[in-house]
Amino acid sequence: MEIAELGEFGLIRHLTEGMEMENASTLKGVGDDCAVLSPEDGMQTLVTTDMLMEGVHFDLTYMPLKHLGYKAVMVNLSDIYAMNGTPRQITVSMALSKRFSVEDMEDLYSGMRLACSRHHVDIVGGDTTSSLTGLAISITAIGTAAKEDIVYRSGARETDLICVSGNLGAAYMGLQLLEREKAVYNQQVAETREQARRNGSNVDEAIARIPQPDFSGREYLLERQMKPEARRDIVERLHEAGIRPTAMMDISDGLSSELMHICEQSHCGCRIYEERLPLDYQTAVTAEEFNMNVSTCALNGGEDYELLFTVPLTANDAVAALEDIKIIGYITQESLGRALISRDGNEFELKAQGWNPLK
Amino acid sequence: MEIAELGEFGLIRHLTEGMEMENASTLKGVGDDCAVLSPEDGMQTLVTTDMLMEGVHFDLTYMPLKHLGYKAVMVNLSDIYAMNGTPRQITVSMALSKRFSVEDMEDLYSGMRLACSRHHVDIVGGDTTSSLTGLAISITAIGTAAKEDIVYRSGARETDLICVSGNLGAAYMGLQLLEREKAVYNQQVAETREQARRNGSNVDEAIARIPQPDFSGREYLLERQMKPEARRDIVERLHEAGIRPTAMMDISDGLSSELMHICEQSHCGCRIYEERLPLDYQTAVTAEEFNMNVSTCALNGGEDYELLFTVPLTANDAVAALEDIKIIGYITQESLGRALISRDGNEFELKAQGWNPLK
Numbered sequence: 001m002e003i004a005e006l007g008e009f010g011l012i013r014h015l016t017e018g019m020e021m022e023n024a025s026t027l028k029g030v031g032d033d034c035a036v037l038s039p040e041d042g043m044q045t046l047v048t049t050d051m052l053m054e055g056v057h058f059d060l061t062y063m064p065l066k067h068l069g070y071k072a073v074m075v076n077l078s079d080i081y082a083m084n085g086t087p088r089q090i091t092v093s094m095a096l097s098k099r100f101s102v103e104d105m106e107d108l109y110s111g112m113r114l115a116c117s118r119h120h121v122d123i124v125g126g127d128t129t130s131s132l133t134g135l136a137i138s139i140t141a142i143g144t145a146a147k148e149d150i151v152y153r154s155g156a157r158e159t160d161l162i163c164v165s166g167n168l169g170a171a172y173m174g175l176q177l178l179e180r181e182k183a184v185y186n187q188q189v190a191e192t193r194e195q196a197r198r199n200g201s202n203v204d205e206a207i208a209r210i211p212q213p214d215f216s217g218r219e220y221l222l223e224r225q226m227k228p229e230a231r232r233d234i235v236e237r238l239h240e241a242g243i244r245p246t247a248m249m250d251i252s253d254g255l256s257s258e259l260m261h262i263c264e265q266s267h268c269g270c271r272i273y274e275e276r277l278p279l280d281y282q283t284a285v286t287a288e289e290f291n292m293n294v295s296t297c298a299l300n301g302g303e304d305y306e307l308l309f310t311v312p313l314t315a316n317d318a319v320a321a322l323e324d325i326k327i328i329g330y331i332t333q334e335s336l337g338r339a340l341i342s343r344d345g346n347e348f349e350l351k352a353q354g355w356n357p358l359k
Numbered sequence: 360m361e362i363a364e365l366g367e368f369g370l371i372r373h374l375t376e377g378m379e380m381e382n383a384s385t386l387k388g389v390g391d392d393c394a395v396l397s398p399e400d401g402m403q404t405l406v407t408t409d410m411l412m413e414g415v416h417f418d419l420t421y422m423p424l425k426h427l428g429y430k431a432v433m434v435n436l437s438d439i440y441a442m443n444g445t446p447r448q449i450t451v452s453m454a455l456s457k458r459f460s461v462e463d464m465e466d467l468y469s470g471m472r473l474a475c476s477r478h479h480v481d482i483v484g485g486d487t488t489s490s491l492t493g494l495a496i497s498i499t500a501i502g503t504a505a506k507e508d509i510v511y512r513s514g515a516r517e518t519d520l521i522c523v524s525g526n527l528g529a530a531y532m533g534l535q536l537l538e539r540e541k542a543v544y545n546q547q548v549a550e551t552r553e554q555a556r557r558n559g560s561n562v563d564e565a566i567a568r569i570p571q572p573d574f575s576g577r578e579y580l581l582e583r584q585m586k587p588e589a590r591r592d593i594v595e596r597l598h599e600a601g602i603r604p605t606a607m608m609d610i611s612d613g614l615s616s617e618l619m620h621i622c623e624q625s626h627c628g629c630r631i632y633e634e635r636l637p638l639d640y641q642t643a644v645t646a647e648e649f650n651m652n653v654s655t656c657a658l659n660g661g662e663d664y665e666l667l668f669t670v671p672l673t674a675n676d677a678v679a680a681l682e683d684i685k686i687i688g689y690i691t692q693e694s695l696g697r698a699l700i701s702r703d704g705n706e707f708e709l710k711a712q713g714w715n716p717l718k
Contacts, residue, residue: 033441034405039398046393051452055491082392093410093497132414138452138497153391
């Protein structure tokens with residue numbers, strides 16, 4: 001079905017049909033000039049926003065729309081958790097070119113709704129409009145936290161331990177795999193087309209016979225790239241263990257880049273250890289296959305959406321006892337700089353080579 | 360200067376430099392994973408968002424970037440006023456193609472900052488990224504209102520008076536003027552190029568000699584199109600006069616379309632009078648020149664950013680005494696339908712022919 005048939009308001013009504021609000025603070029969702037939220041007593045409001053552009057942040061040749069919707073929401077929720085908060089509402093703006101159908105938007109929205117329902121978040125508004133080329137998605141997430149619970153980037157202090165959840169570099173290696181297979185496929189299509197032309201056979205049928213890429217054994221890397229999970233579980237686990245991070249942020253541009261933000265805003269230095277970087281087996285194997293240094297992937301890969309945080313030295317035992325969290329180094333005086341200690345004991349200055357969307 | 364030289368964080372730092380937060384509720388602006396806001400006791404939070412795409416919502420051949428920034432903020436603040444609230448913060452996301460320079464972004468941001476400073480609004484965050492084609496802007500505005508002050512679209516009741524601020528159709532006529540002059544200019548450029556080619560003269564010099572369009576006497580229409588003002592003054596005036604609208608929204612897609620939203624959500628009908636539609640003299644003259652029906656422009660033109668609201672019949676005298684507000688009709692039972700009474704006394708069914716961005 002063409003989107004123009006439903007119109008803007010019809011489309012929004014269709015996509016948000018049957019959505020029930022999960023948060024008591026959501027007084028009014030979609031349908032007026034504004035959403036109306038009722039702040040809880042004594043709680044502060046967290047606001048974050050992210051914009052995803054087709055061809056820059058995602059490639060629909062291998063990214064299913066449902067996964068894209070899921071990921072677009074997750075990257076915003078991740079920012080709320082990174083402040084030690086709880087996400088409550090999002091607004092969703094989309095600009096679509098004519099090639100998208102109502103069914104496409106249903107797929108995209110079903111991914112968004114799945115992400116929201118898993119994290120008990122309400123979709124309270126947005127804007128749906130057209131674009132001359134491609135798809136643009138802009139999401140704003142709103143969360144809450146008690147004043148004393150909010151964790152900024154600026155709170156790290158000398159001797160604090162530097163911790164990372166999960167493992168790093170997997171989403172980046174997933175992207176490499178997808179990009180390689182896309183190039184192989186495009187090459188095969190070009191060859192098949194040429195051959196069919198020479199033989200006088202049916203081009204479309206010949207292209208349809210090209211085998212799909214085989215990613216078996218690499219599913220984990222693809223999932224990390226296409227369906228990242230915001231680490232609500234880590235925030236909850238820290239809370240239950242009575243550990244309050246001194247500084248925290250989520251890893252979207254790569255560990256190095258994020259750690260440098262914390263050092264800059266906390267006016268401190270750091271020492272992290274290459275041998276302590278958390279890596280998944282598939283990440284290591286695939287990096288080797290691509291002739292890449294796996295530590296570089298972990299340091300600069302980006303899109304991990306893991307949490308990077310610091311805790312007081314006194315929390316050492318409590319943090320070490322928690323699953324899926326790794327201590328990778330510690331905070332130093334600012335004058336000592338930002339150091340990476342390699343496996344062979346050499347010291348390197350940490351450099352941010354994270355993703356720069358403007359380059 | 361190229362944007363890549365500064366990078367994302369450098370650009371944001373540069374554009375937000377020296378910005379002072381005006382609202383006590385803004386605890387933390389740009390610079391962490393989230394902005395942190397402190398809700399005032401007993402106040403509710405209003406959230407609205409709008410996305411503007413180059414080629415769909417704006418044309419940079421005649422829209423200066425500073426005006427675009429101003430307008431992009433205003434259309435969001437307008438939604439907060441339309442709930443009878445006060446805007447407090449915005450987040451700004453932008454996606455830019457390579458043709459934009461740091462100076463371009465300074466222009467865009469200076470318009471946004473001007474709009475914010477006039478309305479005492481803080482820019483608390485956002486996202487700056489790249490686009491393969493053109494410019495995309497997504498703004499989210501956050502406001503506050505006491506629970507009892509919030510005005511929804513659903514509160515209109517039978518016998519309520521229907522009121523409109525300012526005048527209608529001017530922004531639409533401004534757009535017609537700009538589009539006409541753009542077509543004329545493009546035609547002149549094509550002819551000049553052809554002539555210069557034949558004469559062997561310098562093409563660029565010949566194009567530079569094409570006179571700029573003369574808009575004198577039409578400045579008001581251009582201003583309404585390029586630099587709309589959110590009607591904070593109307594909200595304040597109503598408040599001072601002790602008048603609480605029963606329903607309210609801002610007119611972005613055209614009076615007809617918005618009035619139908621109010622009727623639908625309030626489960627009522629309406630009667631409005633063509634002779635009472637507020638029109639500016641320039642709008643009427645220009646509509647005639649374009650051979651357009653000025654009432655159609657006022658009903659369906661869009662982008663007025665005036666306020667459409669209903670008040671109880673008992674507020675008749677109080678509203679009539681206020682400047683720049685016009686009573687254009689009244690609310691009826693739903694079964695009586697939505698009627699426009701023409702100058703000659705005929706009754707027509709009101710139809711929304713407002714702008715559909717998805718058509």
